[in-house]
Amino acid sequence: MKTTFTPDIAALDELARRPRKPWRVSLNRSKYLLLLILPTMLYYVLFKYVPMFGLVISFKDYNLFKGIWASPWVGLKYYKMFFESPDFYVLIRNTFLLGFYKLLFGFAAPIILALLLNEVKNAFFKRFVQTVSYLPHFISNVVVASMVLLFLSPSSGVVNEFIQWLGFEPINFMMEAEMFRSIYVISDIWQNAGWETIIYLAALTAVDPQLYESAKIDGAGRFKQLLYVTLPGIAPAIVIVLILNVGSVMDIGFEKVFLLYNPSTFETADILSTYVYRTGLQRGNYSYGTAIDLFTSVINLAFIVTANWISRKTSETSLW
Template identity: 45%
Template sequence: MLAPGVLYFILFKYAPMWGILIAFQDYSPFTGFWGSPWIGFEHFTTFFNEPQFGQLFANTLILAVYNIVFFFPLPIIIALLLNEVRKEVFKRTVQSLIYIPHFISWVVVVGLAYILFTTEGGIVNEIITSYGGEKINLLLNKDWFRTMIMGEMMWKETGWGTILFLAALAGVDTQLYEAARIDGAGRWKQLIHVTLPAIRGTIVVLLILRLGHFLDVGFEQIFLMLNPMNREVGEVFETYVYERGIQQGDFSYSTAVNLFKSIIGITLVVCANFFAKKVGEEGIY
């Protein structure tokens, strides 16, 4: 039973890690891994000295922080609210409705955003003008770019993120709630003193794992939302890697950029796991 899982990780996770070698080479597909000249940290030095580096890092970091601050807690809140619903039919209906967007591709989600917010007949702007307001070009306004990104992310992925938290809530011992009610605790105090402590371990583990992808802010969504008017705040590491690696064929350089992101991710995981253990949590290792 273990063999398929082990084989999957060997073939698709560990074997491709040899590809990071080209970050330290002047790689050419014609000479391959072993024939390409070794140049050490030259690509990293070039990347850090790029005029775009500061802007790319800032844009990526801001969206990453938004993900942790605004998106990560939302599935927890929704799961806690659903857990308080006592009518199973209503609860399962809401669960199904908020799960559905996860299965919609980003192409469709961004297409819906364009239909809703465009100034040329968009529903939102039509409603604004019908009440005497002026149209707002949300799609081209760089000040609204990050808000649009986070709004789409929350709508699409919040429901799917509640699955693990609802599973954790289902495992909470009901006797704890009974004891809390006997002690005079209302629903709010039961939430604070029973429910949240019971799922704290799950929250900590998922947060640590999320930090491993801290700078992965989503290529497809951002690439589809980018335009010349919002590129100043929307260009991130993923889109930069696509431009240099795929469009310009600079495989070594783009691999170095991705390796830089991965190093930051693993550093955050190690630090977060260390602090989690310091406060009494199990962590991930």
């Protein structure tokens, strides 16, 4: 393997300007620290960076027996195959819409909940609500998906029992493609809204109480205080979370979709990662699946960079 060395001009400059201990000294001083960080870096290299190099198989005809490096190159064959596939448009649409609805409804819920909690004067009750609302965050996706399937079951689910009690026909929720996104988003809010209030509640405690005092003196009621003191106070936190969420719109967790969908809802539920699993991994089309993996990673990176760029241009808050 060839290695290339590009000198870091700025660093060299700095070295030249002020007298510094040679890097050998710095290395020697850090030897115990380097020993401490070794397992961590080994993890990142072995389980994060080596797989990134494994992405080259999307440009190759991967053969299990030849291995990654010996398989023949095929250029963009698998990318063309994906872009020309009839599934392409459906997958992009499903992934984007699911992420978009999650963002649209899931983003506001924790802010509202945090603002409500902030108005509670009774410390015990506040703590109780917090404790309870964080709880679903710790429940596994398998359990949440199981609960959804069992509660919505057309024959014995409690939701359908209620619908029948009201005098309607039972609905086979999990078989209706048009229900999937709502079910996914609602269960997602149930799981995460409480937990996501943490960052807003932290930002709320940092709002200067004197601001409320002066707002009161100026005759602002509770609602106006909320509008002119509280919201501007937590705006930076809101922007950061928004960037992160916009950045991960296309990056929907595989697990829950996989656990909730079935062939009759593929039409709306099948997203890039579940498709990669089915066509790439289960059917052994490793190169094709990897092409979609790389495509997804690039899209996700583009989203987060763009979100950060827009935020830096329009407000003073950004991730980097």
